[in-house]
Amino acid sequence: MNVFASLVERLADLLQPLFATTATAAAIVLFTMLVRLAIHPLSRASARGQKARTRIAPELAALRKKHAKNPERLKKAVLELHAREKVSPFAGILPSLLQAPAFLLMYHLFSGDRMAGHTLFAAPLGDHWADALSHGGVLGPAGRVYLVLFALVAAVATFTYRRTKAQLAAQPLDLGQPTPGAGAIAKVMPLLSFATLISVAVVPLAAALYIVTSTAWTAAERAFLFRDQQGPEEAAAPVATRA
Template sequence: MLAFAPLDGAVGAATSVLSGIAAFIAPVAGPAAMALAIVAFTVAVRLAVAPLSLAAVRGERRRTALMPKIQELQQRYGKQPDRMRTELTALYREQGTSPLAGCLPVLVQAPFFMVMYRTFTIAPPAGELWGVPLGHHLMQGLGGSVLPLYGVLLLLLILLAVFFARRSRRQLGPQATGLAKLMPFMSFLTIPTALVLPLAATLYLVTTTSWTALEHLVLRRPTH
């Protein structure tokens, strides 16, 4: 395992928080305490970075609203690159936005997701769910509760993938060409990913993907 001190320190802190949550709910949750702690911790982190998600959505909407004016400038100054850059800069300044609006909040969120991913994959926390250890991989066997448990989790991921694929197809429209046509299918990559992750990471994946779907329903709902 490659060591990266800042990230490893954050992973250690996350593991301590997880242990604290699990210990707090253990009297009620029993053996499933750590599994529920993973869900609760993931939701808490997503709540903490929710303002960044909101900022990203606002930036995307500003860029979308400017597209007609940008296309007009492209038609007018498409053969004059320097003039085009000047006019675009003036347009963004006038509207109080930038070409990167919405991108920076997404990049700022990335370290949080890296920490959680490492927390649940490098050294999965001890615990179990339905009698299946949180460190269990499918290649270790399908006996006991493994098959029904993973069946439920994979079904949830399939339903979420269908949800994202439909939204992506709707946003792209029939005019999508080339690689853009493949975008709706990217959401299904969570399914093979879940097949090679330990159970703890699969729980995280289902929880964070469900939260993203909720954000889409709340923050990215049509404005008209």
């Protein structure tokens, strides 16, 4: 942990001539981007797994229909399909799980007392939104910093919500057999993107900067990795309207 804290401090020193008193905040943003860049290969692996599941989804649906009354035969046929196509039924999940330790490390790093004394404009990096509200209110100097962060998070969450909803419509949750509660999960999952607003409101500002940066990176990264996939609305649009 101290190694990463030292790296952030060195980045802040390098950025001092450009960002002055906000150098530490800029260093947090830059460091978060560097970490996300380092684990980008895991994201690419996850995307490949999800695309593989999308590719074989029609065949899975056909197998379910063909062997609807024979669960054992269906299970065997699905396993054979996965083996033939070299696709794991959980393709894409493991790489995502491997990213969790890096995210937790970053969160704890930017939630510590070492952020005390550093600011993002008028907002101390060690304070919370509640502190900003108690010192000037929503439109106070620190409150306005949070308003900008909330606006950024809301924009990214809306983008992610629409994209996730379109992807779930194109490929329902499916692991090769009917998934209990899949309909309810599909309705709730896109809304989880807005949970970031709550996180930004309750964590220290330094951690909030990490969350905002990481969330924006994720949205841009997924848009890039899945750029070859169209949502149902776009696929159904006339060719002339897409030109």
